[in-house]
Amino acid sequence: MSELSSKHLLGIKDLTTEDIQLIFETADNFKDVINRPIKKVPSLRDITIANVFFENSTRTKLSFELAEKRLSADVINFSSSGSSVKKGETLLDTVNNILAMKVDMIVMRHSSPGAPHFLSRHIDANIVNAGDGTHEHPTQALLDTFSMREKLGDLAGKKIAIIGDIIHSRVALSNVFALQKLGAEVMICGPATLVPKYITSLGVKVVTDIHEALKWCDVANILRIQLERQHIKYFPSLREYSLHFGVNKQLLDQLDKEIIIMHPGPINRGVEITSDVADSQHSIILNQVENGVAVRMAVLYLLAGASR
């Protein structure tokens, strides 16, 4: 099989295991491409992609833009701040106006869960979800699992702990879906206030003791405390969070094994992870960033190829 089962990437939930494997195999080749002296291929030279970001982003936006440019696509960027969205234009109107300029693909980040799904029902262009509210962030989960696979090989039977602010995290949900499709076991760890009640229905283990999670896992994917989404107090103070859920060197030294440390960024250093862990040899945080470009190239390539 060399084609994805969908013309959009809206979420990991909609992908098949074969889709994920196809994206990984294609990304392996693109990782080779981006490590060559000339890091560009002409595959998408007749494609125009709009990066439509209604929410802030550094890594994801840069990574998508670089992936698109490495594939030779024409790229236009839109961010809602300073746009006509402020004048009351609807999402569909904004996107239809962009598409009227003969754009083939939309990469969209939006604060409302389901926004890309809504769009996919109204427009013809391929849509890539670059994060929709607290719902899904499929390319992040793909690059996370791709990075784990690079370190551990086949993820079937591997134990992955996702630690931190789960309730506000789209990365957590997409990771759970991706890891389960790849046969890994998933544990969620965080303060009870930051773990959604429904999460057990997805078949994951839930603990509130960081020691237990670290002892159990092969990989700890540590998530950011998303203060910007916390409109009420979920824990007494950052200091207290760090004391009970922060991953530090002392905690890792107590383990009788080495585990892989991941973080999707941006890092709150000294809160969910200390600098000596984030910058340690066990951390693959910067590998995740590098792999992000290769994985996004694979997704864009496969979606563009399937669109005719």
Next chain:
Amino acid sequence: MQKRLLLNSHHLSITISRLCYQLIENHNKFENTVLLGLQPKGIYLAERIKAKLEEVVKKTIPLGYLDITFYRDDFRRRDEPLAPNETKVPFIIEDKNVVLIDDVLYTGRSVKSAMDAMGAFGRPAKVEFLALIDRSYSRDIPVEANYIGKQVNTVLSQKVLVELTEQGKKEDKIWLIDNNKK
């Protein structure tokens, strides 16, 4: 479907030997020459040529694998995208004499894509092309091979099928298939 055998294992081995001696005539001791096999089947042929050449010239000849999937000009014009293969070019191409090796030369578009793909690894001094089977009179673009194993005149309904032991086949066989004839 009609099937005609173009080369059997014995003929293929003779053809490869001849191609190797033709290469030696032009590249002498292979001091500045590298081989690039085109994925997927050109690499098997390139491996055989490399082995034969090394037997004769008694030195190691660099060989790389080049995948052209991302450089093809029919992307989004096919029903589904082709699955890429590994590219492995463990040397610098800059100022080298490059011999591109593929199993079949048909429209010429793959060779053009290969030359584009090769550009990612440097600017070669000279590029030559070796094709095991040349389907003459069927070019879409002005490309010809410098070294040809066997030339066949074909029509659109025909296809060259290359079966090599490296692909798990019992023996090497190169066929000309015609889908319109029974």
